[in-house]
Amino acid sequence: MNLNPEAFVDIIPYLVTGLWYTLIITLVGVALGCVLGTIFGLMRLSKNGFIKAIASIYVEVLRGTPLLAQIFFFHFGIPNLLGFNLDALVSAIVVIAINSGAYIAEIVRGGVQSVDQGQIEAGRSLGLNSRQTMRYIIWPQALKIMIPPFGNQFIISLKDTSLLSSIAVAELMYQAQTYSSITFDAFEAYFMVCLFYLMITIPASLLLRYTERRLERS
Amino acid sequence: MIKVTDLHKSFGDNEVLTGITTDIDAQEVVCVIGPSGSGKSTFLRCLNRLEDITSGEVVIDGVNIADPKTNINKVRQDVGMVFQHFNLFPHKSVLENVTLAPLKVKHETKEEARSHSLDLLGKVGLSDKADDYPSSLSGGQKQRVAIARSLSMNPKIMLFDEPTSALDPELVGDVLAVMKDLANEGMTMVVVTHEMGFAKEVGDRVFFMDEGKMVEEGTPEQVFEQTSHERTKSFLSKIL
Numbered sequence: 001m002n003l004n005p006e007a008f009v010d011i012i013p014y015l016v017t018g019l020w021y022t023l024i025i026t027l028v029g030v031a032l033g034c035v036l037g038t039i040f041g042l043m044r045l046s047k048n049g050f051i052k053a054i055a056s057i058y059v060e061v062l063r064g065t066p067l068l069a070q071i072f073f074f075h076f077g078i079p080n081l082l083g084f085n086l087d088a089l090v091s092a093i094v095v096i097a098i099n100s101g102a103y104i105a106e107i108v109r110g111g112v113q114s115v116d117q118g119q120i121e122a123g124r125s126l127g128l129n130s131r132q133t134m135r136y137i138i139w140p141q142a143l144k145i146m147i148p149p150f151g152n153q154f155i156i157s158l159k160d161t162s163l164l165s166s167i168a169v170a171e172l173m174y175q176a177q178t179y180s181s182i183t184f185d186a187f188e189a190y191f192m193v194c195l196f197y198l199m200i201t202i203p204a205s206l207l208l209r210y211t212e213r214r215l216e217r218s
Numbered sequence: 219m220i221k222v223t224d225l226h227k228s229f230g231d232n233e234v235l236t237g238i239t240t241d242i243d244a245q246e247v248v249c250v251i252g253p254s255g256s257g258k259s260t261f262l263r264c265l266n267r268l269e270d271i272t273s274g275e276v277v278i279d280g281v282n283i284a285d286p287k288t289n290i291n292k293v294r295q296d297v298g299m300v301f302q303h304f305n306l307f308p309h310k311s312v313l314e315n316v317t318l319a320p321l322k323v324k325h326e327t328k329e330e331a332r333s334h335s336l337d338l339l340g341k342v343g344l345s346d347k348a349d350d351y352p353s354s355l356s357g358g359q360k361q362r363v364a365i366a367r368s369l370s371m372n373p374k375i376m377l378f379d380e381p382t383s384a385l386d387p388e389l390v391g392d393v394l395a396v397m398k399d400l401a402n403e404g405m406t407m408v409v410v411t412h413e414m415g416f417a418k419e420v421g422d423r424v425f426f427m428d429e430g431k432m433v434e435e436g437t438p439e440q441v442f443e444q445t446s447h448e449r450t451k452s453f454l455s456k457i458l
Contacts, residue, residue, distance in 0.1 A: 121268055122305035122364075126319035127295035127371060136322060140309050 007188035011179050015196050018175035023200070025089070025171060026158045029096025030104075033157070034150075036097060037104025044109045055105065062102030068163050071095050075167045092161070092169045100157045107153065111146035112138060144215055151208035155201050162197075172196055219244040219375060219406050220265060225274035227260055227430075234260045236430040237274070242423075244374075245404040249417035249438075252427035253453060258410045261427065262377050265408060266290075266297045279374060295323060298368030302380040304360040306352040306367070312339065313348040316367045323371070331370075338366040342396050358389030362396055369400075376400065378409040414458060418442060426450045 043055035062070070075091040115138050123133035165174035176193035180186045220242040227235035234257045242248050250258045263269040264276055271284040283293055307315050316335035320326040326334070339345050342362035352360055361381055368376060378397065382390040394416050401407055401420050411417060417424050417438060424441040426433045426449075434440075434447050442458075445451055 116305070118301060118303055118305040119307065121299075122301065122307070122367075124291075125266055125268060125294055125297075125299035126367070127291050127323045128319060129291050132322050136318060137307055141307075144309070 002187075004183075004185050004188060007183060007185035008192060010183075011176070011185075011189055011192050014175040014179050015172060015192060018170060018172035018193075019196055019200075021089075021169060021171040022158065022161050025092045025096055025161050025164065025169070026154070029093045029161075030100050030154055030157050032093070032097035033100030033104050036101030037108050040101065040105035041108025041112070044105060045112055059102045059105050062099055063106075067095070067099055067160055068166065070099055071163060071167055074098075088164075088167050088169045091167060092164045092171070095164075096157055096161060099160070100153060103153050103156075104150065107146050107149045108142070110149070111142035114145050115141045147215060148208065148212045151204070151211065155204050155208075158200060158204070159197065219246070219279055220408070221275070221277040222265075223275040223277075225261070225264060225276060226272045227257070227264055227269060228272045234430050235264070235272075238430075238432050240425070240432060240435060242406065242408065244406050246422045247401045247405075247407045247409065247420055248423045248425060249421035250408065250410045250425045250427060251412070251414070251417060251441075251453075252425075252433075256427040257430040258425075258427045259379055262379050262408060262410050265375075265377055266294050266299055268299070291323075295319075295371050296374045297377060298371060298373035298375070299377045300361065300364050300368055300379065300381045302383050304352075304357070304364045304384075306360055306363055308352050310351075311348070312344065312350050312352065312355070312363050315352065315363055316370045319367070320370050335366070335370055338369050339363070341369075341399070342366045343392070356389060357385045358392045361385065361393045365393075365396055365400075375406045375408070378407065378411070380410050380412065382411070382413055412457070414442070414454075426453070428453070 040055040040058050043051045044059065046052050046055075071091070074095050075086055075088065079086050119137050119141065120133055123137040124130070128136070161171050162173035164171055165177055168174060172193055176189045180189035183189075222238055222240050225235055225238040226233065238261060250261065252258045260269055264271050265278070267276075267283050267290050274284060276283050278293055278297060281288055281293055283290060307318070310318065313332070313335055316338060317328075317331040320331040320334065321328070336345060336348060339348055342365055344359060344362055344366070347355060347359065347363070352363065355363065381397070382393050385393065390413070394413060397407070397409070397416070398420050409416070409421070421438050423435060424438050425435045426441055426445075426447070428449050433449050434445060441450060442454065445454070
C-alpha cells in the first residue's frame with residue numbers, strides 16, 4: 001500500500017483556496033441563475049406564443065446539453081469565433097448562471113403552476129388585475145413551493161462547479177488535480193476533495209430538510 | 219342591475235349555455251337551482267367574466283362585459299364573488315385577506331382598510347379571528363371570511379357559487395344566516411345553491427336550469443309548488 005498521511009494535511013491550504021472559488025462561483029452563479037430562471041420561467045407561462053417559445057428553447061437547449069460541452073462552448077467556442085479572450089472565472093460564473101437558470105426556470109414554472117387556480121379566480125374577482133394577482137397572491141405561495149427544489153438545484157450546481165477544473169478555474173477540483181499531479185498523492189488528494197465537498201453539501205441538505213419541515217408545518 | 223341577453227358559452231365543441239336571457243333587478247335575491255352539469259355555475263361565472271362569454275350580452279349596471287374593450291377589473295370591483303371552496307389566501311391572515319383588495323385596488327389607507335375590514339369581520343361574527351390564518355378556521359368560518367373579503371370592495375352585486383356545498387352540515391346555518399342578513403340589507407344577490415330552504419325563504423326569484431337552458435324562472439312558490447314543467451317536477455321530487 002502506498003499511503004502518505006502527511007498529504008492529507010499538506011493539501012488543506014490548496015483546498016481552502018479552492019473552496020473559496022467554488023463558493024463564489026456557486027453563490028454568484030446561482031444568484032444570477034435565479035434572475036434568469038425567474039425571467040424565463042415566467043416567460044414560459046406567458047400566453048404569448050413567441051415569448052413562450054424563446055423561453056422553451058433556452059430551457060431545452062441548456063437542459064439537453066452536457067454542462068462540460070457548455071463550458072467549452074462558452075469559454076473556447078464563442079471567444080474563438082469573435083476573437084477575444086475570456087477570463088476563466090468570468091466564464092465559470094456565466095456558465096453556472098446560464099445552466100442553473102434553465103433548471104430554475106422549470107422550478108419557477110412548476111411553482112407558479114402548482115398554486116391552486118381558485119387563488120387566481122379569487123384575486124381577479126376582487127378586481128385585482130393579473131399583475132397584482134401574481135404579485136400579491138400567486139408569487140408568495142409559489143415561492144414557498146419553490147424552496148425545496150431550489151435548494152436541491154443549489155447543491156447540484158455546487159457539485160457541477162467541479163467540471164470547471166477543465167478550464168483551469170482554481171476551484172476545489174482543480175486544486176486537487178494540481179496537487180495530485182505534483183505530488184502523485186492521488187488517493188489523498190481526491191479523498192480530501194470529496195471531504196471538502198461534503199463539508200458544504202451535508203450541512204446544506206440538512207438545512208434544506210429542516211426548512212422543508214418548517215414549511216410543511218406552516 | 220344585471221341584464222343577460224342570449225348568453226351562449228361553449229368549452230370547445232361542448233355548448234354549456236345555450237342562450238340564456240334574463241333580467242335581475244337591484245336588491246333582488248335570485249337563487250339558481252338545477253342538476254349538476256346544468257350550467258348554473260358557468261352562468262354565474264359569466265356574470266363577472268371569470269368565464270369568457272362566447273356570444274350574447276351580459277350588462278352589469280349599464281356596462282356590457284361581453285365587450286372585450288370593457289375594463290373588467292373595474293366591473294369586478296362592484297361584483298363580489300364567493301366560491302364553493304372559499305379560496306382564501308392561505309399565506310395571509312384573516313384580516314389581510316379582507317384588506318388586500320381595498321389596499322391594492324382602491325388604494326385605501328391602512329387605517330381605513332383595517333377599520334372597515336374589522337367592521338365586516340364583526341358583521342360575519344369573526345372579529346376575534348382577525349389575526350388567525352385561514353388554515354386554523356373551520357369551513358364555515360372560512361366561508362364567512364370569504365364573504366367579508368368580497369364585501370370589502372363595497373360591491374353592488376354578490377355572486378355565490380354553491381357557498382355551502384363544501385361545508386359540514388352543522389356549519390351551513392352560520393353561512394346562510396350571514397347571507398340572509400345581506401339579503402335583508404338589500405344586496406343584489408345571485409346564489410347558485412342546493413339549499414332549497416334558503417331559496418324558498420330568502421329568494422325573491424328562483425331560476426331552474428337544465429342542460430344549459432333556463433327551464434323556468436319565477437317566485438319560489440311558483441317554482442317549488444306550482445310548476446307545470448315536468449323537468450322541474452322530477453328534479454324537485456328527487457331532492458325535496
